[in-house]
Structures are given as structure tokens and as C-alpha cells.
Amino acid sequence: MSTETSTTKGSDDLEHEEHTHGGTDKQYFQIFWILVVLTALEVSTEWWDEWFGEGSRPIAVFVLITLMIIKFFLVASYFMHLKWDTPILKRIFYFGMIVAIAVYLIAMTSMNFWTDSGTTEFNDPPPAPPPVEASD
Amino acid sequence: MRNKRSATIWTGIALVVVLFFGWLLVRDIGLPGGRALTTLSPQGPKAQEIQNLIIPVFLVAGLVFVLVQVGLVWLVVRFRRHKDDRDGVDEPEQVHGNTKLEIGWTIVPAAVLAVLAVFNVQTTLAMDNADDPLEITVIGNQWWWEYRYDLEGDGVVDIITANDAAIPVGRDIVFKIQSNDVIHSFWIPALAGKMDAVPGRTHQRVMRADEPGIYQGQCTEYCGLSHGVMRMQVTAYEPDDYDTWIEAMTTAPAQPDPDDELAIAGQELFVTQCSFCHQVNGLDPNSSAPFEYSDLPDPDYGASIDIPLASGNAPNMTHFMMRPYMVGGLLPAYEGLSRGGGGDQRTVAEPIPSGTPEENNLKQWLREPESIKPMNPDNNQGMPNYNLTEEQIEQLTAYLLTLK
Amino acid sequence: MAITEQTPLELTTGEDRTSSAGDPMGVFARPRANTGWRSWVNTVDHKKIGIMYGVASFFFFLVAGVEALMIRTQLAVPGSQLLSADLYNQVFTMHGVTMVFMVVMPLAAAFANYLLPLQIGARDVSFPRMNALSLWIWLSGAIFFNTSWFLGGGADGGWFNYAPNASVTFSPGFGIDFYAIGLIIMGIGSTVSAVNLTVTVLNMRAPGMTLMKMPVFTWMMFITQVLLVFALPVITVALLLLSFDRIFDAAFFDASKGGDPFLWQHLFWIFGHPEVYIMVLPAFGIVSEVIPVFSRKPIFGYPFMVGSGIAIGFMGWGVWAHHMFASGMGQMSILAFSLATLFIAVPTGVKVLNWLATMYGGRLRFNTAMLFSVALVGMFTIGGLSGVSHAFAPADTQQTDTYYIVAHFHYVLFGGALLGLFSGMYFWWPKVFGHFLGERLGKWHFWLTLIGFNLTFGPQHILGLQGMMRRTYTYFDDQGFSTWNLVSTIGSYIIAISVLVFMWNMGASYRKHRRERVDPGPDPWDARSLEWMVPSPTPEHNFDETPVVEEFDEFWHRKYGHDENGRLVRIAKTSDVAQTGQNANVHLPSPSYWPLVIAISMPLIGYGLIFNLWWAVPGAILLIAGCYGWVMEPSTDPAGGHHHDDHDPEAGPPDAAVAELAKGEDLETGMSNGTDDGGPESSTTEEAPVG
């Protein structure tokens, strides 16, 4: 129903402009090549240590995060048609994404992820648990 | 108009009823006697600070409570429908809302809470303050607590004891709380709030006792089968008494009297039967008569044992009879103490107990441990029943009573 | 879909019946039973599904109630030996889990299923087959979970099931495996249902019904479903990790291998706190329907009611760690969560005050539904206030894990959720079953519940402050807990009696109804929202014609207007504005048995994971078969009435029926993605979009 196929009479007149999906094949190819270049750039950070020295590490992380976000939005906006679809979809999806990011970042912060990779003072590991036979 | 008068009457009745129950509540929680775990009878500064925070909160909440309940009763009576009201004729005014009012009752509670929040922040930040503290390590086990004292701070554990921690009066104590198996929670309500013992982590809780006495505690994080009876005590001594206690605990206990055949036999039995799990400083399963005690415990005792333990080690028994309670803080070791910790026992605090031991409790424990405390020794949780004969129980009891 | 000259009537006569034999997918023909048990098992009707949710969750309510009585009986006197510690631990765990996941949530789902489409003027939910699927998956998960009693004992880790106590090392029985897998299964069902209802509210509203014209109940349910959509995957992650630990020997929560028990706590409470609002918001919605109707006034401050609901739902995501104030998080975490928790009290308070303001100046009629709603306002306030008192982190370190907390959340969940749900039952009973619940017995039910409830949980405040810890299987006579515990136990038996009265009431009113049928009419309460526009009980097709909505409280405004002085006057008789339910020309979605097939496969896989992986094989086969059956099934009519391709809507009835048929087709496309989600057995563990 209300799909944008030609048989769907009602929706056709109603939302034609905003609902016309997507780009052309050519556009998609362009996006794809951009994604390829970005991915190549991402992968290249693996060797930045050798090329630019140890100091480039934080920059590499920053670049990686940025590229990741760009790629994410490219795919979401173009391939997933968010750019063209009604904003409701965008709001629902990004709402979920933001909740996820916020909630998990807070949880990770609370678990001291940023300061020392999650460990608080560890006491001696307790004696090894027994081999478990009771349940398989 | 009928409604108006009966509304006043009923509101009055509701007010009386609500206040009566409120009084009942306040009266009841205000009685510390007989309630060793009450949260509303603070005996140390940390607990007092919590009390100072929560009392205003309770007052504000109580006020809102009374207003809402009484108001509800008033509304119910005042605006109830008359029998002769006709639908479509005697209709109420159709009010859809009142933005000012609603913004008002959004902002006012928020403001009240904001004020209370300031105190909340202050108290929270004050919880961890400690001045020249004494550090005691607490380790939760299924279902008992171990305390380790490193008196000189040199990394050598000088005292290991179980379930009953001795502290000096008037000094800040930092409990370093750890766990050997599952999550427990260390809680002495009269002295401070609770803190979970989480395996892999060390948490701390600061407390101080202002008066000498035995302070009861209870594990409050669900930890399996015997969670409900996983107790602990903190005994606060005057500084002199505390030194006496330290002195006694850092000395090896005396050997049983050579004439006391029962105790000698019990000692032998202990080494062969009990010392796989229970440490008496210096003794181990491989030792043989004449036995020699040591004045230092071996903190790795459990790890060297070749039995897989789900719940770590078992309590150190070196100065067993120095503790006012036994069996995970559950049973009194001396007459005159109560099993539930009821009564005002804060006066009973001798550094070296001199009362009459509760032999029967000990014997019953040896005879049928699971009758006192539910355990699952098949899964290495808790003490197995060794089916000791009555004679062996006599011997063991005689020996254990010598461990002071 | 193009509109052709065929009318739905012609379609249902099966003019093309012969073609079913030739249909290459004849094995997948849709079931057609309209009566008997088959009509229930195969149904995709949201009303029948709602009723089944209600019946099943009422059954589990009785189960959990018996468990509660066992708890209270054990604690009636000090040192009781009635239950062993082991059994007691299982009983309170099962009581908690059952109440949360098998009573309050599905009971709310029952209301949501039955009422959401009616309140928004729709014929059904957006995915009727998925609706059936969610019911059956939830039910099979619930039954699976409860069979643990007969297969080695129930879960014994508490409903929060903290690691590492939940690991095989410390809980070697199967109970916690049942807990983990059972909850994953129920989670799949709930996710399906939540996605479905979210889409329903967004997409299926009658013309003119904008979001801000929806009834408050619909709003609260919508917020609940959105919360479910986002909260369930979090618990699923936690349960997956737990299952990996228990079944495949991983060590996610084993500190000796570097695992961190805090991870479980965070994941569990990230889910667990929104879960609280998931349980209580539906009841708020019900109360917001009942109070205006019996006050004969519109809800006071509708935008604020909606806004505070949204605020509660939103803020609910930022307060989870207040369950962990004593767990040893850093001080900064404690502060942040403590402050956030304090302010979530504000929107809740707004709701309470708005209810009071709705009653103010009204003409209150106290039948049982109203009594329960008013009681909710009072009782929930108590729960809310005690909640504020442990938003203060230092105070919480004294109160948490004591009976003070037990009292608090029972005032929220019993005094909030359950009282509201009872109120809703009395309110909507005539709409669902076509007869009233008895008022006299209803009043008995109400007063017994109110008194019993307060006797049971009121004293627990005192017990908690006196230091009685939670989850204890016993206490001693010299701890000073004896008196209030006895009172509490007596109260719990009064609650039990009140439930018996309620059951008696259900039976008695049904028998009375059988003896002499009295039609309650479409609108027995002179109510406000669209569901009262259709006859009672609701006809299968809901609305004869879809209402066009112009105002909030549309139905009320069709009946009442204002005279020149602004006074309320009746402008139309109910019989003139209500529908008759006579329109037979509505094409309904066809029943299907594939939801049941898919649902049955899940516990089989669960048993396989727990006992022997080979047992999972039939389950997996059934699952895959179910998914493909789902896809291949013709979209609408049994007997291949119109054997057009479902994707090719060449035949469609006009007008109102179009929406109906459209739905049938949605299924089709929905199905193609949904199917697959079931796929191989491994995939059962994550919720995929079951079509």
C-alpha cells in the first residue's frame, strides 16, 4: 500500500516530490567511489606510524572517527534514501542511534573506559573456579 | 452544598487517619532497642550525615504525602455526583487546562528538588572523606566475611579474622572491600551505608564508631543460598582495649593443655579433617605433632589447597574464640548474646571475651552444619557435613574452645 | 492499489474458488476457521489477540500470586522452615520475573492490542500476522520459562540476576539458563509487538487524527512501545553474553578472566529502568482515560500530560545507574545519576497534579473503574515519594536492598501499574465482552485490594528502615521484624481474597450475561474516545466506516457541544453518532497458522541449547519451515478467493475496505523481509524484523 509503484494511485499525487526515491545509477556510482576513496584513506592510517612517526596516532584516530561518520551518513543518506524520504524515518533512526551512543558512552565512562581501559584497582584474581561438571 | 460540609468532615477524618499512621511509623522506627540493624539510629558520623540528609527529605515527602492524600479525599467527597444530577444538564464546567498553573507545578517541585540536590551533592562528596584512617581489607565469601589487617602498612598481613572486625573508637576506618566469588554487600547500618563487594574490584567505605560496642551488619546484595543469614559484626573498642585485642591476635594461641586429652585429640582431628580449608596459623594438613602455631597468618592459605573452591577459603580459626559470634556472624559464641543481634548489645565489648562459651551452638554446627545455615558443599559452597561422631564433636569442641 | 469494479462481497463469496487447487502454493493456503478453538489459534484479529494476552497474563498473575503467597507465608513468622532457602530463592526470583515479564507487560500489551487500533480509528494493527506472532512467541517463551519448575528448579538469581552469581559456577542448575533463553524468546516477541504497535500508531490513524489529537492512553502506549523498541535490545545483549557464559564457557562476567560484573549491571539497568516506565506508563494512560470520563470533564492539561509522558520516557534513559549507588561506581557517576534521578520526579508529579485537577470541579461518579483509578493516584504518589527519597545517593546506600525498596516498587508496580490495569478491566470490560463486570463484587474487590495492598506493603517501609534486607529467606525473632512481617502476610492473604472475588465477579457476571443478555450499548459510560463509537462487543471489523477526526475527544464532541453561555449541552444522541456494526462488506485479514509454528520452534531451540544441541534441530527446521510458510502464504483469502499475486494489487474493494485489504498486502511485502529474519537457529537469539 502507499508504495510508490505506479499502481498506487493515491500516494502518487500526494507525495510525489518528497517521495520520489533516490538518485540515478550514476549518482550511486559516484557515492560509491567516494566511499572507496574514504575507505582507502582509512586503511592508510594503519601505516601512518611508519610514514609520519608515532606522534600521528591521535590524529589518525581523529581522522578515522571523522571518516567513519562521513561514510556512515553517506550510506544512510544516499543508499538508504534518507536524503529523499520523509523526515520521520530519519528522526526514528537517528533517535535510536543517538540513544545508543549516549547510553553506551555514559556506561563506558562510568566503567572508567577512558581513564584506564575499564579496570579499576584489581585485587588478586580469586582462586580459579572449579572445573564445572554440574551442568554441561 | 451537602458536599462541602461532608468534604470538610471527611478531609478531617482522612487527616487524622494519615497522621495516625504516620505517627505509628515514626514511633516504630524511632525505637532502636531490639532492632540491631535499624537505619535510623546512627552511631557514627557517616551514618549521621546520611540521617541529616534524609530527615528533611522525609519531612518534605511527608508533607506532600499528606497534602495529596488529604486533597484526594477532599476532592472525592466534595465533587462526587449527586443522585439527582442529570447528565447533559448539571454538567461541570469544561476546563481544559491552565498553562500558568501547570508551569507553576512543574517549576515549584523542580525548585524544591534543586535545593535538596545541593545537600545531596554535599553529603555524597563527604562520604569518602577520611582523616588518618585505619585500613582494613574486607573480603566477601559465600557466606562469610574475612578481614585482613596490615598493621604496619608493609604489605604483610598481620591478622586474618572472620565476620567480626575489631576497630578502635573515634578513628576513621577505611574498609577496602573485595570479593572472592559473587557480589556481596558490606553494611553496618549504624555506622555507614552499604558498599558492594565485587569480584575483581576494590571498593571502599569509610566509617567511624563514636561509642564502643558491637555493631551488627548484614550482607545486602543477593549472594545465593545463604544470603539471608550472611551476617557480620563490627566491634568498636576503646583504644586501649583495641591495642589489647591486637596484641592477642598477633600472638600465636597457646597449645592445648597436655593433660586435656580431649583437646589434644581434637587438635589432631582438626589437622586431619578441618585444616584443608580452615587455617590455624602455622598448622597445615601436612604438619604433625608436636604442632607449632605461628603468629602470622598465611594469606595464600586457600590457594595452596588442592581442592577447587567455589567460594575461596574458609574462615581463619586461629583466634576463633576471640569473636563474639561464629558461623558467619550468625550464632553467638558466648552466652548473653542474642542470635539476631537484638537488644542493646553495644555495651558488650571485651577485647578478650571472658563469658561462658555457647558450646551447644558449636556442637550443633559440627553435627549438622546445614541445619543452621543452608549450604551447598557439593558445589564447594559452604561447609560439608563430615558425619562426625559425638565423641569427635566433643574433642573438636574442646580444642576449638582453646583457640583464644 | 487500483480500485476495480469488484466489491469485497464478491471476493468473499469465493468466486474463484476453483483456482485454489491449481495454486502451486496450495499447501500454504490460509486457514479459514471462524469458530471454535481454531479461530483463536489462527487468528490475526487484534481483538482476539488482545483477549488472549489478557487471559494468559491473568493465568501467570495467579501463578506469580501463589509464589507471592509462598514468600509471605514463609516470612510470616521468624525462623520459618516452610520453604528451604533454595526453594525460597527460586520462588522470589520466579515471582519477580513472572510479574514483570509475564503479567504486567503482557497485560498492558493486552490493552494495547485491543484498544490502540480502536482508539486511533483503525481496522487492525499494521501487521496483523506479526501481531499474532508476538503473542505466540511471548506465550511460548513464558511457558518455556515456567517449565523450569519441572526440569530441575526455577531460576534462583533474583530478577536482576547479577553476575557472577548467575554463572554456572555459583548456580549450577538449569534455572538461570531458562531465565536467559526464556527472556530472549519473550524479548523477541515483545520487540515484534513493539515495532508493530509503533508503526500502527504512526501509520494507521484515522483521517484527521494528528498525534496531538490522540487519546492519552494511546500516547502513553506509544511511548511505552518506543521505549520497548529501544530497551529490549540492551537486555538481549546482556542475556546473550550470559548465555555465552553459561552455555559456551565464555567469561564475560568472570573477574578471574578479566570479565567485569559491572557490565551486566549496566546493561541490565539500561534496560531495567526504562522497563519500569514500560510497566507503569500504560496504567497512567488508562487512568487518564477513566478519570475524565467519570469526572465528565476533559483531561486537565492534555499537552502537559503528553509532554510529561514523553519527558518520563526520555529521562528514563538517563537514570539507570541509580540502581547501582551501592555497587561502587565512581563518585562522579553517582552524583550525575543521583541528580538526574531527582528531576525525573517532576514530570511524574505533574501527572498526579493534573489528575487531581481533572477531578477538581467535576461530577465524580464512583464506580469500580473510577475507584481503582483514584486509588492509583493516591498509591502511586506514595511510591513516587519513597522513590524520591532514594534518589539521594547517600540515603540510598542505607535503603537499597532492604524492604524499603520492596515497598517502594510495589507501591509503584502494584499501586501504580496493577491498580490501573484493574481499573482498565472494569472500564473496558463491556466493550470487550458485551457485559458489565458486577459493581457490587467490584466494590468488594476494590476495597479488599486497597486494604490488603496497604497492609502488605505499607509495613514494609518500616521493616526496610529498620534494616530488614531484601531477598532474605528468614529472619530471627530478636531482630524486631516479627510484628510488621505478620501484618504484611495477613495483607497478602487479603489481596489473595480480593483476586478470588475478582475471579468470582468475572464468572458471576458472565453467568448473569448468559441468563439475560443486556446490551450495554456502544457507549455505556458516556465516554470520550473512538472505541466507544462501535457496538459492544466490538464487531470483528471494528468500524463500519472509518471515522474522520476533527478534535481531541472526538466522540465526546460528536455528542456534546456548548450553548451560548459556554455550558455543556448534548447535541446528539449516542445512538445517532455511534455505529451499528452492520457493515459486512469489510474485508478482513485472513488468519494464519504460521505465527504459531514459528513460535513453537523457539522453545524447542531453547531446550536444545540447554539440554542437548541435537534437540534444537527439529526446532530449527520448524523455524525455517515457519518462515517460508509465512512468505509463501497467499496474502489474503483462504481458498485462494482471488488468486492474484499478493504483490500485485489488481483487485481491491472500494472505500473503507481498501485499508483492510491493503493491510493484507502489507503483510506480503513485510513478510519477505520478515521471513528471513528467522532463518537459521542461531538467529533466534537476536530480534530480527519478523515480518
Add this chain to the structure above:
Amino acid sequence: MGDLMYEEVEDLEFPDDIHVTSTGISNEKLGMWVYLASDCLLFGGMISTYLIYKNRPAQIEGLEGGDIIPSQFFDIPFTSMTSFILLMSSLTMVLSVNAIMRGDMVRMRLWLVATTVLGSMFLAGQAYEFTIFYFDDGLGFTTNVATSAFYALTGLHGVHVLIGVIMLLTMVGISYRRKMHAEAVEVVGLYWHFVDIVWVVIFTVVYLIP
């Protein structure tokens, strides 16, 4: 999300054709997006689990399997290749959607098959990677928490891809039996792209940021 589609609804006024949904979007598509939003939290949880655990065993002395962490053994060029393949499959997927929107069943089928093949190649690559880790590097599922979290995360993603592949194959199969709705393809495509963007995140956060 209060005002979600408030305005859209106003726009609709009272359409004569009442089967138009309130938001103008079909149920399936909206449902899929709601589900994907929900899935964000599923993957978010798994990714955070991995991040919290990734170096942990190595940092704590004396733990069993403590000095092994999965990131030592990552073969970046190889994984880049599989990531690239998955990215490419997104392109073929969207081309397939475009084809069916033009009504071109043949091309649609072709691109769908291409997507399936690329998806399977990604899965094969992941399987290969796992075998290398397991047999050559000794990274078992239960070796330590870092490896468990790694396998759980990538495995969960793999299962999603597998489900996607099955969906696509089913789609191809159905296309021989029935006329396809363009939207059915698009909705499956949404799922497929989502799996792809999740991998974009995993590839960066897990593989490239050590």
C-alpha cells in the same frame, strides 16, 4: 519525538483515498526503520562490550590467556578487502532497487544475485579470518574476554549478513513466482545497507583503531 509527523499529517488533510497511511510511508518501510533503530542498541551494546574488554586481559597480570588480545593478529589488508566487498554489495543492492523501480525485473534479479554473491564472499572472508585466528593464532572463543567479545561482536554481525543473504536469495526466488513490489526490494535493501554501515563502524572502531 513528540512532533514527529505532526505536520505531515496536517498536510494530508483528508485524503479521499483512505488507505494512504497517516505518515505517507508504507508500514513495512516504517517498521523496518523502527527495527533498525532498535538494532542500533543491539550492536551498540556488543561494540561497547568489545571496547571495554579489548585490552583488558593483557593489562592484568596472572589471568588465564591474559597476554593474548585479538587486535595483535588483525590482518588489515585482508579485512580491508572484505570491507570493500561489503561496501560494493551496498552499491549493487541500491542498483537493484533502482532497477525494480524502473520495472526492470531482469536487472533487478541480476543485481540481487550480485549482492548475494558479494555478501557470501564477505561471509567467506570472515570465516577464513576466524579459522586463521583459531588455528594459527590460538584465539579461541573462550580464550579470554577479549576474544569472546570479538567473536561475539563479529559473529553477531556475521549472522546479520547471513540472514540478509538468505533474504536476498528468497527475494530472487520469489521474483520468479510473483511480481515484485519495488518497495519489498527496497525494504530488504534497507536491512542490507544497515548491516553495511554497522560494518563501517566495526571496521573502524574494532580493526583500525587499535
